[in-house]
Amino acid sequence: MTGAEHHWWERTGAAARRPGYELAVAYARSVAEEHVNPLLALGLPLSVAGAEGSFVFDQSGTALLDLRTGGGAFALGHRNAAVVRALVTAAGAVDMGDWQLPSELRTRLSKALSDSQPRGTWQWRFCVSGSEGNELALRTAVMATERTGLAAIEGGYHGQTGLAAAVTDPRYLHAKYPPLLAEPIRLAPDASAAGAIDESVAAVIVEPVQLTEAIRPLEPDFLAAIRRRCDEVGAVLIFDEVKCGLGRTGPVWAHERGHVAPDMLVTGKALSGGLYPVAACGIRTDGSNQALLKWRSDFRSTYGGSLLGMVVATEAVAQLTNEDNRRAFRDAGDELEAALNPSLGRRLHRMGMAFSIDFESPDHALFVASDLLHRGVLVPFPRASTLLLFPPFTLGTEEARTAARAIVAAADLADDLLWGIPNDDLR
Template identity: 30%
Template sequence: MHVVAATALLGQASSLRGAAVPCNAKAANSKSRPRVCRVLATAAAEKQAEAGTFADDFTKEIVEEEKKYILQTYARPDIVFTNGEGARMWDAHGKEYLDFSAGIAVNALGHGDPRWLEAVTEQAGVLSHVSNLFHTAPQVKLAKRLVESSFADRVFYANTGTEANEAAIKFARKYAKVKAGLDPYNADTALECATEIVSFTGSFHGRTMGSLALTYKDQYKTPFQPVMPGSVMVPYMDLEAARGVIKKGKTAAVFVEPIQGEGGINPASQEFLQGLRQLCDEADALLVFDEVQVGLGRTGKLWGHEHHGVSPDMMSLAKPLAGGLPIGAVLLKEHVAAVMAPGDHGSTFAGNPLVCHAACTVFDIISDPEFLAGVTRKGELLRSGLRAALEGNPHVQEVRGLGLICGVQLDQMAGPLVTAARDRGIIVITAGKGDIVRLVPPLVVSEEEIEKCCKVLGEVAKEVLK
C-alpha cells in the first residue's frame, strides 16, 4: 500500500472508530433501540477490523521503507507515531502512549501546544530564513531574553547541542591563544598555549568529532578514532582528580554537566562545581556548563546551575529551547566574546527567524515563576510516586533527579522494563550503562499522568525485573 494512500485510509479509520458512539445514544423509540445497537455494533466491529488492516499495512510499509532508504544508525521498534497532544501520543493503530521521553527532553511544551503552533505559523507566513548575512528581529529578541535571564553577555546560535559545544571548544581555544598574547591566526603558534579540554566520566556532549572527544562512552568514539586531540577525562565529582589535570598554560577549558543526563541522571554537588570554578580561575581556564538537556526549566529552575550558585564562562543550550525545532546556543561572558571576530565561526541555518520566534514563545512560557514552581512540584510528585510504586523491589537501587529529569537505578539492564512499559503505553528511555530508566516528560505533564506512569512502572517492574 502506498504511504499516501495508507495515510488517507488511516484518516478514514479514525472517523470510523467513532461509529460505535451512536450505540450509546437514545434510539428513536425503546423498541427499535436493541436492533439499532446490534446493527451499529456489528458495523463498528467490521470497520474497526478494517481500520486495523489499514494500520498494519501502513506501519509495515513505513518500517520497510525506513530500512530501505534511511541509514540504519538507530534500533527502533516497529511503531509509527502519527499524532500527539500534550504528554500523549498515538500510533498508527490509534494506541495511546504517555510520552515520558519528550523526544529526549526536547518537547518541553509537549505535542501540539497551541501557543507554540501559533508562533511557528505566524513566523512561517512572514519570514523563515535569510541566513546570518543580515539582521532579523526574532534573533535579537531571543538573545535579549537569554542574556537578561542569565550570567551571559552574548549569545552565539547553532542548530544542535553538539554544534553548540563545538562552538564553545573553538571559542575556548582562541581565547587561550589571545590570553597568552599570541597571534591566533599564526599557525606556528598553535601549540604554544593552553589547548587541553577537560571533561568527566559519565559525560555526554555530542557526537561530532570535538564534542565526541569529550564524551565518555568508548562505543561512541572507537569506530571513529582518532577524534579531536587534546581532550582529558577525569572522574565525575572527583575534585582531587580534577585538580591534578587542570593546569595554567595547559588547560583551555573544563566542560561539565551540572546534572548528567545520558550518563545516568547524576547531579553534581555544589562543592564540586564551586571547586571547578576556583580551579579554572587559578588556571586562567574557561568553565563551560553543558545544559543542553537540563537547561530552560527542566530542573525546576531556569538554568540547572542555579541550584549550586556557580556561574560559568560559557553555557551550551539546545534541546527544549524551540519546543521541537532545531536550535542550539552558546551563552558567553564578554571576556570570551571579545576574542571572536567576524569570520571566526558561523552557521547557515542557525538563529533563523522561524526557530527564534518559536523559541521566544517557549522561553516566555517556561520562564514564568509559576510554571517553574509547577515543574518543581511535579518533579517531587514523580520521584515520590516512583519510590512508592517501586518500594520493596530488590532490583531498584535508587530514584534520583531534580525537577522533571528523573533516573531509576536498577541492578540490571533497563531495556526489558522499558520495552514492557512501552507495551503498556508508557514511553521511557534508558541512561548510564543501560541500567537506568530515564524519565524526562514534557514540562506540561499533568499530575494525573504522572500518577499513571508511576503505577504502570511499578506493575511492570514486578513482572520483568528478576
C-alpha cells in the first residue's frame, strides 16, 4: 500500500465518489434510509442490478459472492435455471389465479410438502411470507382452542406482524415497536421450563434450530418435554421452520433431529426458489390436538397460493428433497468447512448449510462483516459477537475457496487491528 492509499475505514467521502451514489441516495429518500446509511458509511453505495448463481451484481457490474442469500431464500442460488424454466412455462398458461377456486397446482405442492414430512398426514394453506404463515398458525390455534395465551422460546424470531411479532424475542424488534396484542410466556430452552405451559395457552411456537443471532439447536429432550406438555394441556405445538427448514440445518426438516412432530408447521424462504414469494402453513390432520382437528381456518389471502408460486415452490421442493442434490449440497458445505477450518478452528460452527464464526465482541464481528463487503462477499450484519453465514446450497468449489480466503483475511485483519474504529453508523 502506497502512502496515498487508505484503509476503507479511513476514507472520507468515499461513497460520494463511487458509481451508484446518487442511486443509493434516491433509494434512501424514496424507500428506506436505514438500509442505505450503513453502506454509505462503509463507502459502498451498493444497488443490486442483477443476480446469477452464487453472485449478485451491482449497478457497475461488480460481482459480490452472496453468503446472505436473503436469510436462506436463495438456497438454490439466484435465478436457478430449473426454477426459472418452471416459472416461464407456467406463465404461458396461468396467472396468480383466484385463491377461492381449486387448482391442481396447489394440490401438487401440498402433496410434495406432505411427502417430505417424516410422519403424519397434512393439509396446507399458502401465503406470501413466513410472518404471514406464523400469523395464520397462531391465529388458528387461538380460534381452535378458544384460548388467548401464547408461549415462545427465548431468542426466537417469528416475524414483524401482529401475533408473529408478539412471540418474537423483543431484542429483535425495533426499540419503538408499538405495544403488542399479547404478551407470551417466555420459555428458557430447558426441559424444566415446559411446566410453565398451562391450560390458558393456545399455542407454543418453536424454531427447532434458532438462526437469528447464532446457530442454536434446541435439544431433543426439550422438544420432547414441550410436546408432552402440549398434549397434557391441549395446547397446539407450532414449529417455525421458515429459516431452519428445507435442508438449511441438515435434514429436510429441522425437527427430524428430535423425532418430535408438531401439530402445525410453517415454512417459507427456500420454498420460494428465490423467485416467487411463497410460504406455507401445514396442519397435521392425524395429530393429537382434538380442538385443532375439528377446526379449519377460513384463511383469505389475495396473493397466497398464487398458481405461479405453486409451480415455483413445487420445483424448489423437488430440488431440495432430491437425494442426489442433497449429497451435492453436503459436499458444498464440506468444501466450505474444509477451507475455513484450518484458520478458524474452534471459532467455526456448522449445522448443515448454516455456518457461524465466533468473535471476541460484537464490534469485532461487525468489523469483519464490513470488511468482507469491501472484499466482495455479502454476509448478514451480525446482531452480536457471532457472524452467521447462509451460503447457497449450490456453492461451487472455487466459490467456497474464494469465500474462505476472504473470511480468513478479514478475521485476521480484525485480530491485528487496535479497537476504536468508529462504527456507530454501521448499526
